[in-house]
Amino acid sequence: RKEVEQDPGPFNVPEGATVAFNCTYSNSASQSFFWYRQDCRKEPKLLMSVYSSGNEDGRFTAQLNRASQYISLLIRDSKLSDSATYLCVVNRAGNQFYFGTGTSLTVIP
């Protein structure tokens, strides 16, 4: 079983829509959780960390469910500039990072 699994999509949504991505992880010892964004032919960039109590950054909300071992990312009021691949990343023991294969989002005018 993969350490981190994501639905690859693609998700094609109209501008202004709300879209949600989920990600599951297999190891309950996982400690830190992140969402990264990767634009085409660019490096991944940290979008936000995910905290146990859930956290929000503008239009983006991340949640963690440790009991069910999943992480979610909600994007409200989608913009064209949100089009990218979103990577779920799980960290264990400091220097062990596990990446999902990414979920592709295209926001359509």
Add this chain to the structure above:
Amino acid sequence: DVKVTQSSRYLVKRTGEKVFLECVQDMDHENMFWYRQDPGLGLRLIYFSYDVKMKEKGDIPEGYSVSREKKERFSLILESASTNQTSMYLCASSSLGTSGRALSYEQYFGPGTRLTVT
């Protein structure tokens, strides 16, 4: 801002050549990583280093070696390049820190090197 730089954005090499990919970070991070990224496979860890002269194998170390002589620099070496090593190579660094309310290791990536082996 953390800055991670890689020596080349694009590289074309012939089969059998020795290839050096260099990565430098300027934030005094302890941990440095080399990944390759291929369509449908996501990022796969080749090697990582948690200190100068220290290295650990990742998931796919075969055909690669690494060197970390200085804290800020981590090199990936392809001893004898093969066509199946054509890929995007990404370097990253991280350090334990606090991010908001939690201890968090955040990774920062370089721009990547797209290597083609012919």
